[in-house]
Amino acid sequence: MTVSPSVSINNPIYPIRWQEDRVYLIDQTRLPIERAEVEIRTSEEMARAIETMIVRGAPAIGVSAAYGMVLGAGEIPAGTLEEFRSKLKTVADRLRRTRPTAVNLFWAIDRMLETADRTTGDADDIRRALWETALQIQEDDVRTCKAIGEHGLAVLPETPEKLRILTHCNTGALATAGYGTALGVIRSAWSANRLLKVYADETRPRLQGSKLTAWECVQDGIPVTLLTDSMAAHCMKQKMIDAVIVGADRIAANGDTANKIGTYSLAVVSKAHNVPFYVAAPLSTVDFSLADGSGIPIEERNPSEVYQVGSTRICPEGVDFYNPAFDVTPAELIAAIITERGAVKPGDLKSLGSS
Numbered sequence: 332m333t334v335s336p337s338v339s340i341n342n343p344i345y346p347i348r349w350q351e352d353r354v355y356l357i358d359q360t361r362l363p364i365e366r367a368e369v370e371i372r373t374s375e376e377m378a379r380a381i382e383t384m385i386v387r388g389a390p391a392i393g394v395s396a397a398y399g400m401v402l403g404a405g406e407i408p409a410g411t412l413e414e415f416r417s418k419l420k421t422v423a424d425r426l427r428r429t430r431p432t433a434v435n436l437f438w439a440i441d442r443m444l445e446t447a448d449r450t451t452g453d454a455d456d457i458r459r460a461l462w463e464t465a466l467q468i469q470e471d472d473v474r475t476c477k478a479i480g481e482h483g484l485a486v487l488p489e490t491p492e493k494l495r496i497l498t499h500c501n502t503g504a505l506a507t508a509g510y511g512t513a514l515g516v517i518r519s520a521w522s523a524n525r526l527l528k529v530y531a532d533e534t535r536p537r538l539q540g541s542k543l544t545a546w547e548c549v550q551d552g553i554p555v556t557l558l559t560d561s562m563a564a565h566c567m568k569q570k571m572i573d574a575v576i577v578g579a580d581r582i583a584a585n586g587d588t589a590n591k592i593g594t595y596s597l598a599v600v601s602k603a604h605n606v607p608f609y610v611a612a613p614l615s616t617v618d619f620s621l622a623d624g625s626g627i628p629i630e631e632r633n634p635s636e637v638y639q640v641g642s643t644r645i646c647p648e649g650v651d652f653y654n655p656a657f658d659v660t661p662a663e664l665i666a667a668i669i670t671e672r673g674a675v676k677p678g679d680l681k682s683l684g685s686s
């Protein structure tokens with residue numbers, strides 16, 4: 332049986348697909364050169380797929396981790412129920428160690444463990460309940476993103492001409508279960524005939540903007556112009572940008588937002604040019620346990636992502652490197668946070684309740 336989200340959307344890109352006890356992931360490291368799927372058979376393979384960014388983007392990582400738990404539950408040999416529950420926690424611990432910043436990963440794993448805890452019966456009953464929860468998380472994400480898209484439309488600035496929106500990293504179907512957060516708002520604006528074009532930051536060092544966002548826009552027929560990350564200030568000064576919309580990997584209770592490295596500079600530049608800066612994310616991305624952004628763990632990735640393009644070294648020997656994958660944008664730079672329950676000022680996030 333093939334299981335893809337049953338919610339109908341225009342865009343047919345589903346990065347995660349369950350079929351006959353396997354997960355199939357669109358290999359995001361091979362786009363845009365090739366659209367290919369990787370077969371994931373074990374929880375360890377899923378953990379490595381998340382680490383190596385075959386699958387990436389906060390909501391997509393959450394859905395993948397949930398299916399990783401399903402695969403892990405299937406690997407546990409016959410034994411007592413206590414042994415089963417304890418081994419499931421070991422699977423959860425391995426998946427938790429894959430990437431530290433996107434809170435959706437931890438949110439999804441916790442939901443899976445809660446499912447296991449409250450399910451009565453034998454190990455097979457728990458396996459079945461885990462599979463149903465993973466599927467639910469996947470389907471809910473598509474619905475959630477569509478709702479974010481609708482709420483986003485309501486807060487976008489009213490302009491005499493159609494909008495020109497700048498975005499960073501990839502927040503589209505590939506980064507979620509199949510529609511997108513910030514790119515979902517952009518997609519909704521396009522469907523509503525309110526969008527003129529997208530400016531996509533290329534997003535060094537891994538180039539999610541040029542490899543993935545530009546690719547998704549092309550699939551949808553949305554006009555897209557690729558920029559290097561340092562061009563935003565110039566473009567804003569030239570009055571080429573009406574709004575900036577980005578996604579999030581973890582939002583603290585006060586609205587401070589961790590997102591792909593470069594997002595903070597974009598927010599500063601937006602403020603300087605009076606361009607509204609929006610964050611679009613599901614409530615599962617909000618970490619109400621953190622009062623502000625100072626406690627958000629920032630992933631540091633392999634320096635080769637900075638000093639190599641492909642397999643070619645692009646700087647001399649004897650240089651040091653720093654490769655933080657995310658930065659934290661202070662809440663005061665954010666005009667609104669757009670969620671599935673509405674768009675609010677960062678300080679009003681709590682009024683929406685938790686996911």
Ligand SMILES: CSC[C@@H](O)[C@@H](O)C(=O)COP(=O)(O)O
Nearest residue numbers: 387388389500502506578579591
């Ligand atoms: C809807 S995805 C929002 C964020 O996860 C996205 O902007 C981002 O920073 C992704 O980072 P990545 O390192 O590619 O997983």
